[in-house]
Amino acid sequence: MGEINAADKARYDFKKAMQEIVEYRGRGTELISVYVPETKLISDVMAYLREEQSQASNIKSKTTMKNVTGAIDSIMARLRTYKTAPPNGVVIFCGEVPRAGDQTRMVQYVVSPPDPVTAFLYRCDSEFFTEPLESMLLEKKYYGLIVIDRKEATIGMLSGSRISVLKHFDSLVPSKHHQGGQSSVRFERLIEIAAHEFYKKVADNATVVFLDSVTDLQGILVGGPGATKDFFIKEGYLHHELQKKVVSPLFDTGYTDESGLKELVDAAQGAIQDMQLTVEKEYVQRLFGEIRKPDGGLSAYGEEEVRTAAKMGAVDTLLISESIDKKRVTASCSNNHTHTLTVNDDEAPIQCPDCRQPLKVTGSQDLIDEFFEIADSFNTRLQLISGDSEEGDMLLKAFGGIAAILRYKVA
Numbered sequence: 018m019g020e021i022n023a024a025d026k027a028r029y030d031f032k033k034a035m036q037e038i039v040e041y042r043g044r045g046t047e048l049i050s051v052y053v054p055e056t057k058l059i060s061d062v063m064a065y066l067r068e069e070q071s072q073a074s075n076i077k078s079k080t081t082m083k084n085v086t087g088a089i090d091s092i093m094a095r096l097r098t099y100k101t102a103p104p105n106g107v108v109i110f111c112g113e114v115p116r117a118g119d120q121t122r123m124v125q126y127v128v129s130p131p132d133p134v135t136a137f138l139y140r141c142d143s144e145f146f147t148e149p150l151e152s153m154l155l156e157k158k159y160y161g162l163i164v165i166d167r168k169e170a171t172i173g174m175l176s177g178s179r180i181s182v183l184k185h186f187d188s189l190v191p192s193k194h195h196q197g198g199q200s201s202v203r204f205e206r207l208i209e210i211a212a213h214e215f216y217k218k219v220a221d222n223a224t225v226v227f228l229d230s231v232t233d234l235q236g237i238l239v240g241g242p243g244a245t246k247d248f249f250i251k252e253g254y255l256h257h258e259l260q261k262k263v264v265s266p267l268f269d270t271g272y273t274d275e276s277g278l279k280e281l282v283d284a285a286q287g288a289i290q291d292m293q294l295t296v297e298k299e300y301v302q303r304l305f306g307e308i309r310k311p312d313g314g315l316s317a318y319g320e321e322e323v324r325t326a327a328k329m330g331a332v333d334t335l336l337i338s339e340s341i342d343k344k345r346v347t348a349s350c351s352n353n354h355t356h357t358l359t360v361n362d363d364e365a366p367i368q369c370p371d372c373r374q375p376l377k378v379t380g381s382q383d384l385i386d387e388f389f390e391i392a393d394s395f396n397t398r399l400q401l402i403s404g405d406s407e408e409g410d411m412l413l414k415a416f417g418g419i420a421a422i423l424r425y426k427v428a
């Protein structure tokens with residue numbers, strides 16, 4: 018698999034697995050989580066698990082004892098396939114989870130974490146212990162966002178493709194007009210004192226959310242509709258460590274609320290080329306540019322049209338929404354009709370399109386994984402598009418979450 022697609026697929030598989038793992042609940046303390054760092058000898062882990070299995074024989078509930086020992090057996094069987102732990106370690110989740118009626122089924126996930134596992138851990142509980150892995154889902158790069166004028170300010174954060182509002186302030190700074198009985202000079206001074214306190218409040222909150230809480234801050238983007246943003250930075254209200262991270266130039270925006278944060282990120286695209294949101298916007302805007310051409314340009318959209326073009330080798334870049342929750346299944350009926358269909362992950366049993374008999378699923382694959390395989394076969398770039406951006410939302414709602422930029426037009 019191509020280097021870029023392989024890395025993207027690994028991230029996608031990790032994220033999808035985590036979405037499933039965190040939902041499981043056991044009927045008792047029967048779900049086992051094992052974290053094995055690269056430095057831990059597999060033989061030592063096996064010895065630890067044998068000891069835990071021995072201790073499990075003291076569990077009063079025979080059902081729980083059977084489920085726990087069975088899960089430990091399954092984990093040890095998987096660990097026997099390793100001579101040493103992989104570079105980032107390995108995490109195994111295993112246990113019995115409820116299904117219809119009083120039935121249970123065993124689930125097992127072997128996860129290759131994107132970051133190193135730092136310590137050996139064994140835990141048996143009513144849910145899988147995922148906290149160390151959940152932190153690995155977070156983007157490692159952040160940009161701080163500040164939009165400000167004399168009326169209000171908003172502090173936010175750009176993380177991957179997500180823009181988050183962290184703080185919003187109304188300034189309460191009086192507008193510049195005369196109040197009855199007050200001299201204009203004194204009133205002007207009151208205004209400037211109020212503005213100073215407002216700027217100081219914004220700066221103090223920026224210190225808390227950026228300097229004290231975020232370790233991978235790449236830079237701070239500052240915007241606003243007038244000269245206030247320039248005054249705020251020039252007069253040194255920000256902490257000196259944050260001041261060093263302010264990206265130049267400052268950016269003009271029409272608003273200073275949540276929509277102002279979005280304006281700021283759009284205006285600053287040239288300064289944040291490596292961020293996921295900027296990359297996604299660039300690809301989706303290229304697609305829309307092709308679609309707007311009178312003949313549709315080098316674009317394709319919709320699952321079947323894109324799959325056909327991709328299997329011809331005509332696709333340069335596949336654009337797939339991460340929000341798609343579908344699978345590609347092979348199924349047959351009692352009359353020996355076989356079909357390959359796309360269905361929702363939670364879709365009920367399906368009927369044969371030919372004879373309306375129930376279809377029995379004989380094979381299943383995640384739809385996005387299928388497109389990764391097609392992309393790999395034809396040296397095609399696959400770009401996953403988050404649903405967090407306006408472009409990602411439009412891709413999902415207007416084009417079913419699947420589109421492509423073509424190498425050449427398909428007849």
